[in-house]
Amino acid sequence: MEILSRYLRQICSLPQVTYHPKCARIKLNHLIFADDLMIFVRGDVPSVTAVAHALDKFGSISGLVANPDKTEIYFGGVHNDVKALITQATGYSEGNYLWQSSVDHQKIYMKSWAMCCSPWDEGGFNIKEVLSWNNANLCKGIWNLLHSSDSLWAQWHKTYAVKQGTIWTATVKPAHSKVGEVSCISGSLLEKFGTAVFFERALAKTCVSKNGKFVVHKAYDLIRNHYPKLRWAHVIWHPSVLPKHSFIATLAGQHKLPTVNSLCRRGLYLTNWCVLCKHAMETHSHLFFYCAFAGDLWRKVLAWMGLNGRTSNLRRELHWCSLRQHRRHWKAGWYRCCLSACIYTVWQERNARIFAGHETDVAILLKQLQFTVKVRILNRHTKDSRMVTTHLSSIYA
Incomplete structure (x- = not known):
């Protein structure tokens, strides 16, 4: 990374390269984090092209090449014609700022920024405002x-x-x-x-x-702004649950996911149909877990946990778990992890069918979910790893 920093500092000595207007006085043009790189330059073609050439030079030497699918350019006060020239010259796409809209492109936000900055037990993501x-x-x-x-x-x-x-x-x-x-x-x-x-x-x-x-x-x-407490927040935001699962599960529990029904109520004209079962309107209540496809997956997950004979929805499951899952035993974390993973899996499968046209069978999704949960629980409960491995292996095969 020191070599990359040297390359990026050297390009600012070139006559065609200009610092970002808010970074020129301190001669700042990049920040490197553990797994992210931010580069700041003036929004013109020569400056951005010089940065792209520096990245290519570093990639040819180190083998660390920027992934075009994960690299985005964020513009501010740049004309659309210049944007098009820059994206065409670099091959990178334009990134979108959070909570940003324009005349030509109106975004629909399911959750306000103020609520996102509230604590987990109030339905937020514990971000400092x-x-x-x-x-x-x-x-x-x-x-x-x-x-x-x-x-x-x-x-x-x-x-x-x-x-x-x-x-x-x-x-x-x-x-x-x-x-x-x-x-x-x-x-x-x-x-x-x-x-x-x-x-x-x-x-x-x-x-x-x-x-x-x-x-x-x-x-x-x-x-700060305060919101009503959620009794089930401790179920979702728990160390045994993967953060990405907690994120989606929180939105699902608050009915904040962009389901087709929610988008239609906000003025979009879409075919309100569940792509998983193709038998009902797509609402939060239907997806979690009245849908035949999602319900089948959840029943198989419950059977894996030894909770046969139950048919339920998300609201009831969250309430049940909030009342009974206060123990520190690994099985309590197992249930939390399974519930959040099932919500995440259903939402991912729904998106894959809509945006990629790819369908996955329930049995395959169940195996993937079981593997993810097993790895998570074993990593969290190292003291009881032998007992946990024996129990999960006996029902995982």
Whole structure:
């Protein structure tokens, strides 16, 4: 990777290559992560072509070639004609930003960004919302200005910025950076809590530890958007469940997957028909697991777990599991893993039939699911690996 970094730094010395407008001052043109590479240049043909040549040169030496199917170019403020020339010259496709729409292409979002930034037990993905996190850190500055007596920084601002007033009414000057930041967030925070007194009381009650220190993550939890708790969230977001399975299962449990019925209700004209059984409309309730195909797969999974004679749907399974699956025994994780894997498998098979025209038999899907679950459970329960292997092997064959 050091050689690749050297190549990418060298191309910026070429006269035809220009830095990205927001990266020129610090001379930044790439970031390398464990399994990702981000390259930043000006959106013109010479600059992007030079980057592509550097990647090709590195690939010819190291054998590490960029995969065109996994490489995308993200544009900002670039004319469509230039976009076409760049994608044609590089062979890479244009990437789409999340939650982005245009006049010609309207995206349909099944889940708001605010909900995505909520915790797992509220139906989100536990992502930090940057604006609220920044305001939480500014709340620490507010607290220090209000209560810190031994801080020279707080004393200076109280003397020269706040003077005889309060931090909420102080006149903002360029030199008073922290007071200016407070004034920027005071409107939204005071609107939420009513008055400055109630806001200060909320900070004191919620965000201050026993030793008197301000805790930023508690302030974040205080000011962020809150949603109703999901009793079954701990079933899906569990260490025994693969993250990609948890992601799809959470959307399915909230009826947020883009099923045909959901898309039709949002104005798209589609044939509302289940591609798995071809006997009913495609809704969340039908797919999980009233559909003959999905229901057959789930019944076989239940039989594999020794739970014969049950016919159920997703809502009932989540409720049943949330009430009974609190144990730390490996079989509890086995059920969670199987339920989430079955939801993921059904959704993947549905997409394969719609977008690729490829159909897979239930028996093959069951074998794939069993293998995935077995590997996951064995990796999670290494102390009981011999017992788990013996039990799963006896019913896996």
